[in-house]
Amino acid sequence: MSSSVLFDESQRYFPGGVNSPVRYYRPNPVFIKKGKGSRIFDADGKQYIDYCLGYGPMILGHANEKFSESLKARIEDGILFGSPTEEENILASKIREAIPSVEKMRFTNSGTEATMHAIRLARAHTKRKIILKMEGGYHGAHDYSLIKAGSGSLTFGTPSSPGVPEEISRTVVLGEYNNIDSIRKIFSEMGDQIAAVITEPVMGNVGVVPPKEGFLQELREICDRNSSLLILDEVITGFRFGYHGYQDLANLKPDLTTLGKIIGGGLPIGLFGGRADIMDEISPSGKVYEAGTFSGNPVSVSGGIATLDVLRNSDYSHLTGLTEKLAAGISDIAERAGEDVQINQIGPMFQVFFNSRKVSKYADAISSNSERFFEIFTRALQEGIYMPPSQFETNFLSFAHSESDIEETISAFEQIWN
Ligand SMILES: Cc1ncc(COP(=O)(O)O)c(C=O)c1O
Numbered sequence: 001m002s003s004s005v006l007f008d009e010s011q012r013y014f015p016g017g018v019n020s021p022v023r024y025y026r027p028n029p030v031f032i033k034k035g036k037g038s039r040i041f042d043a044d045g046k047q048y049i050d051y052c053l054g055y056g057p058m059i060l061g062h063a064n065e066k067f068s069e070s071l072k073a074r075i076e077d078g079i080l081f082g083s084p085t086e087e088e089n090i091l092a093s094k095i096r097e098a099i100p101s102v103e104k105m106r107f108t109n110s111g112t113e114a115t116m117h118a119i120r121l122a123r124a125h126t127k128r129k130i131i132l133k134m135e136g137g138y139h140g141a142h143d144y145s146l147i148k149a150g151s152g153s154l155t156f157g158t159p160s161s162p163g164v165p166e167e168i169s170r171t172v173v174l175g176e177y178n179n180i181d182s183i184r185k186i187f188s189e190m191g192d193q194i195a196a197v198i199t200e201p202v203m204g205n206v207g208v209v210p211p212k213e214g215f216l217q218e219l220r221e222i223c224d225r226n227s228s229l230l231i232l233d234e235v236i237t238g239f240r241f242g243y244h245g246y247q248d249l250a251n252l253k254p255d256l257t258t259l260g261k262i263i264g265g266g267l268p269i270g271l272f273g274g275r276a277d278i279m280d281e282i283s284p285s286g287k288v289y290e291a292g293t294f295s296g297n298p299v300s301v302s303g304g305i306a307t308l309d310v311l312r313n314s315d316y317s318h319l320t321g322l323t324e325k326l327a328a329g330i331s332d333i334a335e336r337a338g339e340d341v342q343i344n345q346i347g348p349m350f351q352v353f354f355n356s357r358k359v360s361k362y363a364d365a366i367s368s369n370s371e372r373f374f375e376i377f378t379r380a381l382q383e384g385i386y387m388p389p390s391q392f393e394t395n396f397l398s399f400a401h402s403e404s405d406i407e408e409t410i411s412a413f414e415q416i417w418n
Helices: 003-013 065-076 086-098 111-126 180-193 215-225 246-250 298-312 316-336 362-366 370-382 403-416
Strands: 032-036 039-042 047-050 104-108 130-134 172-175 194-199 229-233 256-260 270-274 342-346 349-353
Touching: 047 403, 065 298, 086 104, 086 270, 086 298, 104 111, 111 130, 111 194, 111 229, 111 256, 111 270, 130 180, 172 180, 180 194, 180 215, 194 215, 215 229, 316 342, 316 349, 316 403, 349 370, 370 403
Parallel strands: 130 172, 130 194, 194 229, 229 256
Antiparallel strands: 032 039, 039 047, 104 270, 256 270, 342 349
């Protein structure tokens, strides 16, 4: 059955025909049948070089053999017991060794759950209510994350979705990523009420926006001076730039860290963790409630162990090199075609912004030309290049991408801008 026929049917079951909104694009999303390595294959039999990678978890590429073998073994031995398993200890020890600030942790089923619980824990620990998040920062689809900046006269945020109570938005203030003065100003007004600052180290949900030199370190200092916690949301960045967190690259020690995506290798997982004294406030050792039928799910945990075992021996500098080559290639072609683009790239993450000015903060990102992006996205799809359908997402490379994939992608962009 073709994607368009499948989409006609899926609209009868799911709002907008999809199970997560970013999967929708016009006229219909392609329905994927299978993936192998850097490639995915749609319901019409067309293949694509995949730069979406399931929105980031598939850093080994699709159907990696070691990963698949470990899952088969797990499934044959049963998949869910409601009791602890040794594998949870194994995955936890690997994560703590790689990201030492995560002294103790709790597995969840998604990044959304991880940040939701980290926020509750920070509030309980500090006995304060206010959370400072960055404008355009995304931490999942729970009420404390779906808050956008209010009008100039409002200090607090406003709900970015109907159904999020105003009362909740009055517990969240919005700062500007890469603008430390905006953060200082908020702290000078209400520093003693701020439980935590939550931020992605590299913004990955407004396209890709890397941190300015010193920004994250200054955030750490401001939090320390005000006895507020720093929650670093590494759901995208964890194990992305090397066998560690971005915090290890930046020499930064958050109080709490959230992880997800890569640590399950494509299976549902999340994690929040950090200072042992804070984590011990979680039930049953403490009073802060957090629970989940599927938390520490043996299948996801096995997927995580297999993924980290492969990553441990992987050459991240090669991955970055391929991404730089691709970004330079696209940039050259766009420039020759007279198209105004800005390419932000860091490690294996990149985004092409249709913008004449440098993109270093949220306001720059959203001033980009979305219609033009969508035209190029659609052309890329026709040429067999699969990117996320929004400029405010991230393209990723995996260890399954090869030099020839990159050359093929560059030739496809030559056709697109021809
Ligand atoms: C930085 C960040 N935090 C949290 C989340 C939520 O994770 P999940 O989709 O697994 O709930 C995402 C999802 O893209 C994310 O990018």
